[in-house]
Amino acid sequence: MTGTAPRWGSRAAANGRFGHLVARTDVRLPGVDLPLLSVSQTRGVVRRSEISDAPPRADSLDAYKVCRKHDIVFNKMSIGAGAVGVAQEDGLVTYHYEVMRAFADSDPRFVTMLMKSDWFIGELVARERGIGAGPKANVRTTEVPFSVMRAVPIWVPTLDEQRAIADYLDEQTAKIDALIAKQNEMIGLLDERRVAAITHVVQRDGQSLTRLGHLADVIDCAHVTAEFVDDDSGYPVASIGQCQGPEVDLSQAPRTTAEFFRLLTFGDRAPQAGDLLFIRNVSVGLASEVPAEVEPFAVGQETVLIRPSRSILTRFVRYGLQSSPTKFAIESAMVGSTFRRINVSRIRALPVPLIPASEQIAVVDRLDSETAQIDALVTRAREHIALAQERRAALITAAVTGQIDVRTATREVMA
Incomplete structure (x- = not known):
């Protein structure tokens, strides 16, 4: 079973497999003193303490995997989420994560972008194993073994091309992420405005x-x-x-x-x-x-x-x-x-x-009207975010499958 085939660009075609880019590493060092790391969808590989208020250390770290700086860490139990990143320091990760090391002729940033592309995620979803993989499942506990992942056919550009693609995508996705951040900030302000409007109406002075x-x-x-x-x-x-x-x-x-x-x-x-x-x-x-x-x-x-x-x-x-x-x-x-x-x-x-029952209908009718205007603005902001996310995903997929020549695209932007 395979996912939807990519629309390979005229300048590229599948010429290798995912296993040509990376090797799986699974090292356990009992007693080693390294920070615990986690993978965030938006921030990549970070210290666990930065994204969770859970205790920063476990009772025993002997079963944890060692991840070295520049290793690729991937949450294999949530393949559709795109939770993957490049480690910026040595650390330890749980067994839920797959740790991979890029070969000398592979750029780990390119590998990460490839794994985040909708096309590659589709390939993994098509190969997933586990419980609750159905479309309406309440809980998805899935996994793609590396032995399966490594066989996915991909386009393998040269190292220089990989670096160019990674540089281009870093720059372009950063711009899109900044636009998304502004829309999210606007939604936050609108949410505050909504709460204030509700509180003003339902909370009377001295009540x-x-x-x-x-x-x-x-x-x-x-x-x-x-x-x-x-x-x-x-x-x-x-x-x-x-x-x-x-x-x-x-x-x-x-x-x-x-x-x-x-x-x-x-x-x-x-x-x-x-x-x-x-x-x-x-x-x-x-x-x-x-x-x-x-x-x-x-x-x-x-x-x-x-x-x-x-x-x-x-x-x-x-x-x-x-x-x-x-x-x-x-x-x-x-x-x-x-x-x-x-x-x-x-x-x-x-x-x-x-408030008295006799006043409740008038109050809720007023709030329905006031909050509808705010909700409309929130909906519009979320639509902008969805469009930006779609553009981001399409850009990544197009770049890692050779549908666009990023060097030409970069020159066009600079011109």
């Missing part, structure tokens, strides 16, 4: 807050790991991906069997119209309302149900959860290092604003 548990039932999920099916015959399971907007969106939800559906919805855990789905793991604080007309579904393990009493509008509760005092309380209540989460008891204790 006291009440506990969420006084206004709504907070129902924990079943903590059952469901099996998923690859067709539409099963029941949807909603989690983080389905809670990205004001209402729950099941269009891309994974589906489970009738047996697991019964386990997940046992008791009072079946979502009802007007409930809020609140995410308590990783993307803590996301909340979406269950619409009136929706097919029966269950909630995943990252999710709790918030079922407001009849005296309070669900939309008002959702806005209250997005106000400054409540968001601060959520942040303060979170626990965990690598995966942040909030316990159900702390969710029930969250302080939320409350």
